[in-house]
Amino acid sequence: MIVIFLGPPGAGKGTQAKRIVEKRGIPQLSTGDMLRAAVKAQTPVGLQAKAVMDSGNLVSDDIVAGIVAERIKEKDCRRGFMLDGFPRTLNQAELLDGILTDQSRELDIVLELQVDNEALVERMKTRIADTKAAGGDVRADDNEETFRHRLEVYNRETAPLIPHYGKKGVLFAVNGMKSIDAVSLEIDIVLDSVKDGVEGLH
Ligand code: AMP
Numbered sequence: 001m002i003v004i005f006l007g008p009p010g011a012g013k014g015t016q017a018k019r020i021v022e023k024r025g026i027p028q029l030s031t032g033d034m035l036r037a038a039v040k041a042q043t044p045v046g047l048q049a050k051a052v053m054d055s056g057n058l059v060s061d062d063i064v065a066g067i068v069a070e071r072i073k074e075k076d077c078r079r080g081f082m083l084d085g086f087p088r089t090l091n092q093a094e095l096l097d098g099i100l101t102d103q104s105r106e107l108d109i110v111l112e113l114q115v116d117n118e119a120l121v122e123r124m125k126t127r128i129a130d131t132k133a134a135g136g137d138v139r140a141d142d143n144e145e146t147f148r149h150r151l152e153v154y155n156r157e158t159a160p161l162i163p164h165y166g167k168k169g170v171l172f173a174v175n176g177m178k179s180i181d182a183v184s185l186e187i188d189i190v191l192d193s194v195k196d197g198v199e200g201l202h
Helices: 013-024 031-041 044-054 061-071 090-102 117-133 144-158 161-168 180-198
Strands: 002-006 028-030 081-084 109-114 171-175
Touching: 002 013, 002 161, 013 028, 013 081, 013 180, 028 031, 031 044, 031 061, 031 081, 044 061, 061 090, 090 161, 109 161, 109 180, 117 144, 161 171, 171 180
Parallel strands: 002 081, 002 109, 028 081, 109 171
Antiparallel strands: none
16 A cells, blocks of 8 residues: 655654554655655765755755655565655655656555644644653754744645645545544544555555
8 A cells, every 4th residue: 555644744644654554564654764864874865955954945856756766666665655754745746656657556545634733833842842851852953943934835835735636536634633543543444445445456
């Protein structure tokens, strides 16, 4: 099953994605995590991406599409995968279409996690406080100003993917304002219906 997980920063995609991974046995491919790993390893991509990421802007479409195209060829993606944080622009969505076609694969579903913008800012502040309290490292792009900028970038660049996938008939919206367990349950119901309907056809 090939799933795109769509939603603004801080909507809880990471938390929900981990649960889906455990339950469905498909890997979560987070372009943010992959880019952060590249930054840490100081690869050429990482060196190029660091300043862009720290400012809350988007890394170039070609770089992220290239990373994804290679990653999904790996063995653990054979039964499917969940894209978290990609595509983020209409151009990336088109690049993804090309990548999937080249690899004779097909997208099954786009899950949209819907969360109110102000609630996201509050969640982000809690996430920082919790991370600090636990002695962890706070992400360079986790501060209120950069976070609000990331939200703006999401609304401008990524939100247009919602009607785009809606027209294709693959979009399912989930209410991300409920509790973590309630959101998981809703996602499970949606993914089960996809599994029953289309898995095995690809
Ligand atoms: P995330 O962990 O998904 O919030 O991503 C953190 C940062 O990585 C973003 O603010 C972007 O700078 C960069 N990034 C992650 N995924 C993408 C993508 N698909 N396209 C462009 N930039 C991305």
